[in-house]
Amino acid sequence: MRVYHxxxxxxxxxxxxxxxxxxxxxxxxxxxxxxxxxxxxRYYDEWQLADELGLDVMLNEHHQTxxxxxxxxxxxxxxxxxxxxRARLLVLGYPLGHRPDPLRCAEELATVDVISRGRLDxxxxxxxxxxxxxxxxxPVRVMDRFWDAHDFIIKAMTTHDAPFSWExxxxxxxxxxxxxxxxxxxxxxxxxxxxxxxxxRVLGExxxxxxxxxxxxxxxxxxDAYREGYVAKFGKxxxxxxxxxxxxxxxADNEEEAHRRGKAVSVYLPMSAVVAPEFRNPxxxxxxxxxxxxxxxxxxxxxxxxxxxxxxxxxxSVQDLVDTGVLFCGTPDQVYDQxxxxxxxxxxMGNLLxxxxxxxxxxxxxxxxxxxxxxxxxxxxxxxxxxxxELAA
Amino acid sequence: xxxxxxxxxxxAGVAPRDGGPLVVNGLKIETIERGAGxxxxxxxxxxxxxxxxxxxxxxxxxxxxxxxxxxxxxxxxLAPVMTTVEDLSYFYLDLMDALDLRDTIVVGVGFGAxxxxxxxxxxxxxxxxxxxxxxxxxxxxxxxTRDIADIFAMxxxxxxxxxxxxxxxGERDYKSMxxxxxxxxxxxxxxxxxxxxxxxxxxxxxxSRLHRIRIPTLxxxxxxxxxxxxxxxxxxxxxxxxxxxxxxxxxGHLPHIEQPQVFADRVLAFAxx
Numbered sequence: 170m171r172v173y174h175x176x177x178x179x180x181x182x183x184x185x186x187x188x189x190x191x192x193x194x195x196x197x198x199x200x201x202x203x204x205x206x207x208x209x210x211r212y213y214d215e216w217q218l219a220d221e222l223g224l225d226v227m228l229n230e231h232h233q234t235x236x237x238x239x240x241x242x243x244x245x246x247x248x249x250x251x252x253x254x255r256a257r258l259l260v261l262g263y264p265l266g267h268r269p270d271p272l273r274c275a276e277e278l279a280t281v282d283v284i285s286r287g288r289l290d291x292x293x294x295x296x297x298x299x300x301x302x303x304x305x306x307x308p309v310r311v312m313d314r315f316w317d318a319h320d321f322i323i324k325a326m327t328t329h330d331a332p333f334s335w336e337x338x339x340x341x342x343x344x345x346x347x348x349x350x351x352x353x354x355x356x357x358x359x360x361x362x363x364x365x366x367x368x369x370r371v372l373g374e375x376x377x378x379x380x381x382x383x384x385x386x387x388x389x390x391x392x393d394a395y396r397e398g399y400v401a402k403f404g405k406x407x408x409x410x411x412x413x414x415x416x417x418x419x420x421a422d423n424e425e426e427a428h429r430r431g432k433a434v435s436v437y438l439p440m441s442a443v444v445a446p447e448f449r450n451p452x453x454x455x456x457x458x459x460x461x462x463x464x465x466x467x468x469x470x471x472x473x474x475x476x477x478x479x480x481x482x483x484x485x486s487v488q489d490l491v492d493t494g495v496l497f498c499g500t501p502d503q504v505y506d507q508x509x510x511x512x513x514x515x516x517x518m519g520n521l522l523x524x525x526x527x528x529x530x531x532x533x534x535x536x537x538x539x540x541x542x543x544x545x546x547x548x549x550x551x552x553x554x555x556x557x558x559e560l561a562a
Numbered sequence: 563x564x565x566x567x568x569x570x571x572x573x574a575g576v577a578p579r580d581g582g583p584l585v586v587n588g589l590k591i592e593t594i595e596r597g598a599g600x601x602x603x604x605x606x607x608x609x610x611x612x613x614x615x616x617x618x619x620x621x622x623x624x625x626x627x628x629x630x631x632x633x634x635x636x637x638x639x640l641a642p643v644m645t646t647v648e649d650l651s652y653f654y655l656d657l658m659d660a661l662d663l664r665d666t667i668v669v670g671v672g673f674g675a676x677x678x679x680x681x682x683x684x685x686x687x688x689x690x691x692x693x694x695x696x697x698x699x700x701x702x703x704x705x706x707t708r709d710i711a712d713i714f715a716m717x718x719x720x721x722x723x724x725x726x727x728x729x730x731x732g733e734r735d736y737k738s739m740x741x742x743x744x745x746x747x748x749x750x751x752x753x754x755x756x757x758x759x760x761x762x763x764x765x766x767x768x769x770s771r772l773h774r775i776r777i778p779t780l781x782x783x784x785x786x787x788x789x790x791x792x793x794x795x796x797x798x799x800x801x802x803x804x805x806x807x808x809x810x811x812x813x814g815h816l817p818h819i820e821q822p823q824v825f826a827d828r829v830l831a832f833a834x835x
Binding site for chain 2 (some may be wrong): 302305306307309310353396446447448451452453457459461465466479
């Protein structure tokens with residue numbers, strides 16, 4: 170199993186006394202550039218530590234929010250390409266849905282791959298619903314545009330003998346010939362995320378690495394949908410490295426401290442959900458059928474525990490969050506057991522995306538969280554033998 | 563195409579009198595058709611078309627009312643290639659050809675009025691009069707001044723406050739509505755964004771082309787509209803050669819809903835129907 174340390178690079182000082190949203194319209198007067206600067210340097214120090222400890226690293230991108238200052242993932246990836254020595258660098262995700270110019274994406278990512286000497290994992294996502302207001306890219310048909318951009322980027326990275334042209338519905342270029350071309354051949358590994366069986370199946374057919382984020386004990390059906398798509402296309406079951414899961418991680422050498430760290434890191438969940446309702450569901454992001462259910466108040470809650478209880482992640486206790494598989498929390502042995510149990514439940518889960526810093530977790534605690542995890546849990550996870558996932562009956 | 567006295571059966575399909583689907587360019591178009599006389603083509607706003615709206619029978623009392631749901635709205639088909647109001651304007655030219663409409667009174671509200679203007683600048687050969695109520699579609703303000711409230715960044719209750727003189731008219735109880743009706747609400751919202759997301763709710767070129775509309779034009783304006791401001795409507799009117807501006811009181815962005823009798827009276831008097 171690979172383990173990637175992830176933080177959203179948040180700006181917690183703006184979380185107090187918010188006006189009902191932390192995103193989109195929260196005025197940027199509230200982000201003090203001096204404090205932001207200190208926070209950025211802290212987060213990059215923690216990634217550098219993760220690299221030294223033998224972990225891989227992951228970052229993401231969001232816009233106009235106090236929950237994530239990483240408004241351009243390429244800046245972060247560039248820093249990491251230079252300050253880390255051996256870690257895989259995963260961006261999950263690069264939001265193609267918000268980019269009007271996929272040529273720029275191809276050039277940026279190829280350059281990061283070269284500077285890192287072939288350590289980039291490219292995760293492409295469509296972008297979260299509330300950021301279509303800011304980017305002003307059309308949420309309607311975003312997936313058509315997403316695959317057009319994805320296909321163009323792959324072609325740009327794999328065409329070497331002459332410039333090519335591209336005149337699709339969404340993008341027009343006449344002489345594409347990117348310098349430099351990627352370090353990894355034929356191109357860096359491609360990842361994406363899913364929240365639905367339909368899109369999971371599509372990712373399986375394309376063979377991309379697939380991540381789910383905090384889906385807990387609702388994860389297995391998504392992995393199985395991926396397996397169906399993969400088997401249909403490739404005629405064999407996918408290996409565990411095709412699957413990734415993002416969960417919060419808080420480990421300590423005793424349960425009381427672990428519980429405290431679990432509470433701190435879990436503050437991420439309610440804060441992440443503070444979005445003014447007018448931005449939460451732009452037209453075309455959900456299908457008409459899903460919107461009908463939403464309008465009628467019929468959407469099912471997403472997060473279930475192993476024994477079938479549904480919990481509200483924003484107010485759940487540490488134990489509830491552990492029971493749902495959203496948080497892995499405890500002593501090193503406990504955390505190892507929880508992660509392995511989850512991987513067994515999934516039928517194989519080859520990449521743990523651990524939020525090792527989130528919420529109000531301090532730098533000192535984060536450093537200890539990462540260090541203890543890397544020394545006591547990671548070696549055992551590297552030895553863990555993944556189950557062979559089977560298709561659901 | 564001959565504009566003779568003979569009425570040829572158009573190749574693209576004919577609307578049956580009972581309001582069944584009209585087929586234009588292979589698309590099944592949900593259409594309300596009532597009344598008799600000169601044709602009145604009613605182009606609905608972004609929220610769609612309610613067959614029970616009082617204004618429809620009032621207009622149909624003196625005209626052959628033809629009220630389609632635009633492609634992608636209501637239950638009308640959508641051709642994947644249609645992504646702009648330009649596409650819709652060519653569609654409506656085709657629809658008028660398919661039905662061989664002549665001396666048509668074209669009436670549009672809001673987004674439907676934008677479509678009407680985009681169609682009229684291309685050809686008014688089949689039109690006699692144009693009515694546009696609380697129209698969107700042009701740019702009046704400078705680059706830092708948005709003319710049109712961002713309806714995609716507000717909840718239903720806030721839209722109702724901006725759009726209606728009586729916001730209670732904007733309330734909907736989705737749980738008690740038929741599934742097809744709720745689906746139409748969701749579909750209309752998606753289609754409106756498909757056609758009008760960016761540039762937002764306008765065509766930067768349209769204002770410079772409005773001089774091509776040479777038929778008599780009436781700009782109706784629900785004075786309580788807070789999605790648009792009255793100066794926007796007056797600028798729209800000033801850009802069309804033969805246009806006059808008539809306010810409608812106690813109505814907002816959708817005057818055909820809030821003042822159906824006044825709306826119908828103004829339209830029919832203007833068109834001499």
